Amino acid sequence: MAMKVDMSALETNFSIPCLDDGDGMHLSADSPDVPSMVLPTCADFDGFQAATKDMVKNKRGTTTLAFIFDKGVIVAADSRASMGGYISSQTVRKIIEINPYMLGTMAGGAADCQFWHRNLGNKCRLHELSNKRRISIAGASKLLANILYSYRGMGLSIGTMIAGFDEKGPGLYYVDSEGARLVGNRFSVGSGSLYAYGILDEGYRFNMSVEEAAELARRAIYGATFRDAASGGCVSVYHVGPDGWKKLSGDDVGELHYHYYPVQKTPVEQEMTDAPSTSA
Amino acid sequence: MVGKNCFAIASDRRLGVQLQTIATDFQRVFKIHDKLYIGLSGLGTDAQTLYQRLVFRHKLYQLREERDMKPETFASLVSAILYEKRFGPYFCQPVIAGLGEDNKPFICTMDCIGAKELAKDFVVSGTASESLYGACESMYKPNMEPEELFETVSQALMSSVDRDCLSGWGGYVLIV
Numbered sequence: 001m002a003m004k005v006d007m008s009a010l011e012t013n014f015s016i017p018c019l020d021d022g023d024g025m026h027l028s029a030d031s032p033d034v035p036s037m038v039l040p041t042c043a044d045f046d047g048f049q050a051a052t053k054d055m056v057k058n059k060r061g062t063t064t065l066a067f068i069f070d071k072g073v074i075v076a077a078d079s080r081a082s083m084g085g086y087i088s089s090q091t092v093r094k095i096i097e098i099n100p101y102m103l104g105t106m107a108g109g110a111a112d113c114q115f116w117h118r119n120l121g122n123k124c125r126l127h128e129l130s131n132k133r134r135i136s137i138a139g140a141s142k143l144l145a146n147i148l149y150s151y152r153g154m155g156l157s158i159g160t161m162i163a164g165f166d167e168k169g170p171g172l173y174y175v176d177s178e179g180a181r182l183v184g185n186r187f188s189v190g191s192g193s194l195y196a197y198g199i200l201d202e203g204y205r206f207n208m209s210v211e212e213a214a215e216l217a218r219r220a221i222y223g224a225t226f227r228d229a230a231s232g233g234c235v236s237v238y239h240v241g242p243d244g245w246k247k248l249s250g251d252d253v254g255e256l257h258y259h260y261y262p263v264q265k266t267p268v269e270q271e272m273t274d275a276p277s278t279s280a
Numbered sequence: 281m282v283g284k285n286c287f288a289i290a291s292d293r294r295l296g297v298q299l300q301t302i303a304t305d306f307q308r309v310f311k312i313h314d315k316l317y318i319g320l321s322g323l324g325t326d327a328q329t330l331y332q333r334l335v336f337r338h339k340l341y342q343l344r345e346e347r348d349m350k351p352e353t354f355a356s357l358v359s360a361i362l363y364e365k366r367f368g369p370y371f372c373q374p375v376i377a378g379l380g381e382d383n384k385p386f387i388c389t390m391d392c393i394g395a396k397e398l399a400k401d402f403v404v405s406g407t408a409s410e411s412l413y414g415a416c417e418s419m420y421k422p423n424m425e426p427e428e429l430f431e432t433v434s435q436a437l438m439s440s441v442d443r444d445c446l447s448g449w450g451g452y453v454l455i456v
Contacts, residue, residue, distance in 0.1 A: 061299075061445070080445075085407055087443045191299055229299045229445040 046153075061230025063192030063221055064094055064105040065200060066161045066172055068185045069208050072241040073163040073170045075103050076217035078192070078225050078253070079233035081110060090233035099124055100244040102140060102164035107190040108157035108177065116158060120144045137164040137171030141181055149179035159189040165240050192224030192231040199223045210239055214248045222260070225253045281402040281416065281436075283429035286455060287385040289317045289377045290437045292406075293450035295324050304449035312338050313348040315456060316378035318358070321406035322392065323371035330370050333361060351378030351386035355396055362394035369393050373405035379456060408444035415440045426455050 042048050061082040066075040077094035080087060094106040096117040104120070106113035123143050127135045135143075141162040148158060158177040165171070174182040174189065186204060188196040199220040208216070214237045221235040235256065237248045281288050295306035309319040310331045318334065320327035337357060341349050349357070355376050362370060369392045377387045389403035390396055397403070401420050404412035415436040424432060434453050441447040 082445050085444055085446050087445055090442075227301050229296055229301060232445075 061228075062094060062107045062190035063188065063196050063224035063228060063231040064107050064161065064190055065186075065188035065193070065196050065217060065220055066105065066163045067187070067200065067204060067213075067217070068170045068172050069204075069206055069213050071208075071210055071213070072165060072239055073103075073172055074210075074213045074217045074237065074239055075105060075161070075163050075245075076214075076221050076235060076237045077105055078221055078231040078235060080225075080231055082230045087232075092233070093236075095236055095238055097245065098140070098162075098164075101134070101166070101240065102137065102162065103238055103240060103245050105161045105163075105189065107159040112156050112158045112177070113160060116144065116147065116156075117160070119147070120162075134166065136166045136168065137162060137173060138166075138168075138183075140164070141171075141173035141175050145175045145179065145181035148175065148177050152177070152179050161187050161189060163240055165242055165244070170240065188220070188224075190224075190231065192221075192228030195224040195227045196220040210241075210248075214239065218249065218251065218256070219260075222253060222256045226257070281420065281429060281433050282385045282387055282400065283424040283426060283455075285379075285383045285385065286426045286429060287377045287379065287387060288429050288433040288453060288455045289319055289375065290433050290451060290453040291319050291321070292437070292441050292447045293452060294446070294448050296446060299445070301449065307452075309452060309454060310335075312354065312378075313342075316349065316351055316354055316376075317454060317456065318354075319375040319377075319405075320372045321375070322373050326370040326372045330361070330372055330374070334358065337361070351376065351380050354378065355386075355388050355390075359390060359394035359396050362390060362392065366393055375403050375405050377403075377456075407446045408440045411440035411443050412436065430455050 061080065062078060064077040066073060075095055079090060079092050079094060081089040081092045092110065096104045096106060096114065098104050098117055098121045102124070104117045106117070120140060120143060124135045124140050127139070144160070144162065148156065156177040158175075160175050162173045162175060163171070172184060172187065174180065174184065174187045186200060188200060200216065203216045203219070217237050218235050225231040225235070232253055234250050234252050236250045238245050239248050289309050291308040293304055293306055294301060295303040306324065308321060308327060309317055311317055312334065318331065320330060334357070338349055338354070358374055358376060371392055373390065373392055375387070375389045377385070380386050387403050388396055388398045389405055401422070402416040404416060406412070419432050419436050421432075430453060434451065437451050437453070441451065
């Protein structure tokens with residue numbers, strides 16, 4: 001009953017392009033079932049990658065956060081996608097459901113995050129099927145980190161947190177496209193992360209009820225959307241417990257603003273002044 | 281935006297430094313006299329300084345001529361003041377709106393070195409200006425009454441500003 005150890009994470013995911021066919025874009029992957037990405041053939045590979053990176057212009061306009069407390073993990077994010085100054089969408093789903101007990105957050109390039117999280121979900125499922133047990137959060141984050149490390153320097157822009165609940169309890173890892181993989185209790189990622197940290201660090205306690213923790217996360221994301229122009233839209237809050245993740249709330253940031261700071265009716269605002277209609 | 285014997289001038293309220301929001305109650309539309317208003321988008325400090333300079337010049341004009349400046353004259357004044365600083369400009373794009381003789385509305389906009397652009401319907405400036413052009417173009421009708429003009433200007437401002445990260449946090453609409 002020997003279990004076959006799954007070594008798929010150790011295989012490289014890109015192939016050496018062969019130049020013998022003339023168009024130079026043929027795959028020669030060692031294991032045909034592993035999806036390989038084609039690399040462009042050009043004289044100055046690094047220069048080309050740098051130029052592409054500038055052209056795509058990924059900006060981490062977002063705020064996401066996650067923290068561990070005694071009842072599991074809370075994950076929260078805003079929902080704005082910006083391209084420079086232009087808001088391309090206010091309804092982006094930045095919390096990606098990898099499987100029923102694991103969540104990933106999206107910060108950086110949207111396409112990169114969506115693809116690689118989906119890819120990670122596939123790998124986790126394959127691991128479950130070949131090893132007859134669920135993958136641990138440490139293992140899943142390591143899979144992703146190794147993949148991202150192999151694409152290091154090629155212009156991927158991903159700053160993600162893998163949060164979930166496994167046999168060892170709640171797990172939270174920060175993984176990014178530079179190849180970093182950090183374990184921790186509290187993380188916030190994105191352009192608004194500094195503002196969110198201020199509120200999160202101040203209100204954090206390990207022993208909290210689920211509602212208190214959700215309110216802290218909501219308040220922190222709201223604060224970040226207030227100060228950071230590239231964050232906004234709606235705040236989504238998820239909770240990951242022993243039975244898996246559950247979405248707790250999705251509130252529009254504008255409505256939250258008036259909820260936290262209701263409009264005070266000042267006497268001046270109530271006056272209706274008529275402009276002089278005839279010229280002197 | 282121009283209506284029937286009236287005009288509307290509007291702005292957002294955000295003051296920011298690149299992505300960080302500093303204030304949500306920044307005043308950008310200033311009064312020169314009862315029937316002449318100027319809105320200054322761009323660098324906050326230049327907007328305030330330019331406004332103070334223009335009020336000073338207008339007060340001098342009032343003392344000498346014993347009347348208020350006409351909007352066309354004021355636009356030429358702003359243009360001249362901006363061009364004086366041709367090689368070290370004020371980083372502001374003004375929008376001027378006023379009622380001239382017989383309450384005929386006058387609007388114009390300028391770039392930061394004083395190129396006047398007169399229009400008969402609407403003028404826009406700021407980080408969301410492309411968005412604003414689209415919104416105003418589709419919502420504008422000639423000869424609108426003040427209430428309808430207010431609705432139109434508010435909707436155009438809100439919809440454009442909702443698509444721009446660097447604008448927002450409230451709006452200020454003035455109808456004269």
